[in-house]
Amino acid sequence: AQSVTQLGSHVSVSEGALVLLRCNYSSSVPPYLFWYVQYPNQGLQLLLKYTSAATLVKGINGFEAEFKKSETSFHLTKPSAHMSDAAEYFCAVSWDGNQFYFGTGTSLTVIP
Amino acid sequence: EAGVVQSPRYKIIEKKQPVAFWCNPISGHNTLYWYRQNLGQGPELLIRYENEEAVDDSQLPKDRFSAERLKGVDSTLKIQPAELGDSAVYLCASSRPGFTDTQYFGPGTRLTVL
Numbered sequence: 001a002q003s004v005t006q007l008g009s010h011v012s013v014s015e016g017a018l019v020l021l022r023c024n025y026s027s028s029v030p031p032y033l034f035w036y037v038q039y040p041n042q043g044l045q046l047l048l049k050y051t052s053a054a055t056l057v058k059g060i061n062g063f064e065a066e067f068k069k070s071e072t073s074f075h076l077t078k079p080s081a082h083m084s085d086a087a088e089y090f091c092a093v094s095w096d097g098n099q100f101y102f103g104t105g106t107s108l109t110v111i112p
Numbered sequence: 113e114a115g116v117v118q119s120p121r122y123k124i125i126e127k128k129q130p131v132a133f134w135c136n137p138i139s140g141h142n143t144l145y146w147y148r149q150n151l152g153q154g155p156e157l158l159i160r161y162e163n164e165e166a167v168d169d170s171q172l173p174k175d176r177f178s179a180e181r182l183k184g185v186d187s188t189l190k191i192q193p194a195e196l197g198d199s200a201v202y203l204c205a206s207s208r209p210g211f212t213d214t215q216y217f218g219p220g221t222r223l224t225v226l
Contacts, residue, residue, distance in 0.1 A: 009152075032213055043116070043203055043217030044155070051213060090154050097213045099168065102154025 004093045006103035014111045019063075019078040021106045023091030026072065031093040033074040034100075035065055038088040047089075050074060061085070086110045114138065116218035118204050124224045130192035133221045137185070137206030144181060145215065146189050147203040155203055161187065191223075199225045 007022040025031055032051050036044040048059025055067040065076045076089065091103040117136040125131050137144050142163050147155035158177065160168040163184035172179065176195070181187040191198055201222050205215040 034213075036217075041121075041219065041222075043205075043219045044215075045217070046214060049213060092154070094213065098160065100157065100215070102156070104152065104154050 004091055004101055004103045006089075006091050006106050008106055009104065010107045010109070012109040012111055013081045015083060016080050019076070019081045019085065019108065021076040021089050021091075021108065023065075023074045023076065023103060024072050025074070025093050027093075027095070029095060030067070030069055031095045032097060033065070033067060034092040034094070035059065035063070035074075035076045036090045036092060036102075037061075038090065038105075040087075044090060047076070081108075081110045083110050083112060116204055116206055116216055118202075118218035118221055120221055121219060122222050122224075124226065125194055127196055127225050128193040130190065131194050131223060132191075133189045133202050133204075133223075135187045135189070135204030135218060137187070137204070138208075138216055140208060141206035141216070142184065142209050143207045143212050144187050145203075145205040145207075146179060146187070147205065149201040149203055149220070151200070158189070158202075194223075194225045196225050199223055 003026050005024045034049045035047040038044045048057045050057050050067045058064045063078045088105045090105045092100050094100045119134050144161040146158040149155045159172045159179050161181045164181050179189045201220040203220045204218045207215045
């Protein structure tokens with residue numbers, strides 16, 4: 001079955017350290033790929049998306065993600081974590097632009 | 113522009129009671145989605161509307177859930193009767209014509225069924 005997997009339900013980093021959140025999909029056909037952020041008691045906000053253009057995608061708030069077809073991955077990174085980055089992050093995939101499948105989320109904690 | 117509006121933000125009900133959630137999408141967004149997000153999980157699609165037509169309701173538990181989108185704008189999601197397992201956050205999202213890959217989410221309604 002087509003799905004998306006986020007490795008690590010909880011990630012902690014020190015302020016100023018690299019943020020790396022992992023996402024893998026399971027399909028031989030590359031999907032559209034998305035990263036969303038959810039702050040407490042708020043809806044999801046799109047960080048960035050990959051739709052078959054450049055494999056390195058830059059998003060808002062200094063985040064970026066690289067699509068690697070050989071690894072079926074779309075990991076999210078940020079060079080230097082800020083306290084305001086603490087939130088829940090969701091990877092999502094879609095093969096038709098209509099039906100979206102979300103991962104189980106990764107909770108990011110930033111340690112001062 | 114105003115974002116997706118949902119109400120109520122929180123709802124606590126006894127099991128077997130009915131409950132309804134309301135969503136007002138961003139103006140001009142003809143595609144509307146209802147998702148359910150269980151604790152510690154990602155959102156799961158319940159139903160997707162294109163204008164007033166429900167084009168994907170395969171994941172909607174039709175024995176107790178119903179939805180409508182009259183006039184292709186606002187939408188209401190109803191549960192009757194509610195069960196304990198329905199406790200979750202219900203999210204509404206919308207997208208522009210031709211840009212369904214970019215969804216805008218509302219803040220959600222947190223339902224607690226006692």
